[in-house]
Amino acid sequence: MSSTSSTPSTTLSSARNNWVGLVRTMRPRQWIKSLIVYAALVFDGKLFIPELFLKTTLVFAAFCLLSSSVYILNDWMDMEQDRQHPRKRFRPLASGQLNPRLAVGAAGLLALVAVALAFWVEIWAGVLLLLYLAQNIAYSVWLKHVVIIDVMVLAAGFLLRVLAGVVVVQVQNFSPWLYVCVTLLALFLGFGKRRQELVLLEGEASNHRAILSEYNLPLLDQLIAVVVTATFVAYTFYSFDATTALAHSKMLLTVPFVFYMLARYLYLVHVKGLGGAPDELLVEDRPLLINSILWALAVIILIYLWK
Known part of the structure; x- marks a missing residue:
């Protein structure tokens, strides 16, 4: 009797675990x-x-x-x-x-x-x-x-x-420089992710992901430095592009926010040793999150309100 009566409860628990697991695997935070x-x-x-x-x-x-x-x-x-x-x-x-x-x-x-x-x-x-x-x-x-x-x-x-x-x-007014900025920022995210995996797994990295054996920290640090520099320069060029940036050269006022975001990430990695992927640190690190919100507000104000 006891095993029979527990079957519905066990089935319900299994179904709940599956649905909770499915939602987690969907990664809504991402x-x-x-x-x-x-x-x-x-x-x-x-x-x-x-x-x-x-x-x-x-x-x-x-x-x-x-x-x-x-x-x-x-x-x-x-x-x-x-x-x-x-x-x-x-x-x-x-x-x-x-x-x-x-x-x-x-x-x-x-x-x-x-x-x-x-x-x-x-x-x-x-x-x-x-x-x-x-x-x-x-x-x-x-x-x-x-x-x-x-x-x-x-x-x-x-x-x-x-x-x-x-x-x-x-x-009609979307600058080609924004394509460049997005691509470079995405490379930044990707190389940051690889660096995180190398630091976290240390000698076992290649056992988890074979491609990690092709990377090392000096290479990734150099790649990240190149991409960070290129991202900052590309965004600066966009903000100065008066023919497509609706806020014209006033968009230069948003450049410090972008510089702080890039510099803050490098600080967290190399000084604090967090080694986190940029997309995760954006949510977890309060200064990064506040800076991103302020950047978004500044962009909206400059494009839509400051005529």
Whole structure:
């Protein structure tokens, strides 16, 4: 009797664990990366046009769903390697909390809904989401094993998000320099991530991710330094580009915020020894978060309010 009566409770508990594990594997905290979709809307001066704001928001939602599908797929493919990682071994798939068959089914459903939503909003946005999906599948299967290219592919994902926002808004004043800034910033995120993994795993890094054997800290520190410098210079050029920046040269007032963001990250890595990925530190480090909010407010004020 006791074993029979406990069966429904056990089934309910298992279902709850699976759904909680699925939500964790979807990584909703990482959806912050897809906010870059709004870049075209903001920097083209169309933030307060309701129709375009709604369309951009729907494309943002599509990228969130599709990126979650990709995260599930990656975790499913990397289950064995993740079990050797001090932090990733607690992920739902690696720890056994999430049923792999449920995870694969959810990944397929999320991808289907995301692509359909994007095509409904704008055909070219749907095409870009398909490219994003194909790129990530290629990354999971092959490109993540090719040194330097692995990070460049991740950076391309950010650029595709921006382009999706561009085709929805049909931009008129969007500076080409912003494409450069986004790409460089994404490379910054990618190399920062690789550095974090090397520091965290030390001698066991290649056992978790084979490509890490092709990197070392001196190389990554040099690459990060180059990308940080290039990012700052590119943003400065954008802010001075009076032909496309709606705020004209007044955008130079936002350059100190960008410099502080880059310098603060390097300080946290090299002085505080946090070694965190930039996207995680942006949320966890209060000065970085406050600086980002102030930068966003300054951009909106300069483009929309200071005429």
